[in-house]
Amino acid sequence: MPLPLATIVFPLADVATVMPLIASGLMGAGVFVFWWSLTRWLASEDAQQDDEWRFDVNRINELRQASPFYRMFQPVIQGSR
Numbered sequence: 784m785p786l787p788l789a790t791i792v793f794p795l796a797d798v799a800t801v802m803p804l805i806a807s808g809l810m811g812a813g814v815f816v817f818w819w820s821l822t823r824w825l826a827s828e829d830a831q832q833d834d835e836w837r838f839d840v841n842r843i844n845e846l847r848q849a850s851p852f853y854r855m856f857q858p859v860i861q862g863s864r
Contacts, residue, residue, distance in 0.1 A: 822851075
């Protein structure tokens with residue numbers, strides 16, 4: 784009869800102690816992937832300047848870099864003008 788996988792991987796550990804560690808590792812990996820995906824989704828490029836320099840475009844670029852809240856709701860904020 785073959786040995787259970789937990790006995791092969793962790794020969795001195797009991798399955799009751801190994802399973803919570805595996806579950807915690809998977810949950811941590813899931814949270815990491817979610818957070819990484821969210822930060823990549825919120826990443827934005829700078830708005831392009833026209834021929835002349837404009838303070839409002841510069842300020843919008845600074846706000847987008849500094850504030851995830853502004854990046855997420857920028858269309859709503861700018862649409863209210």
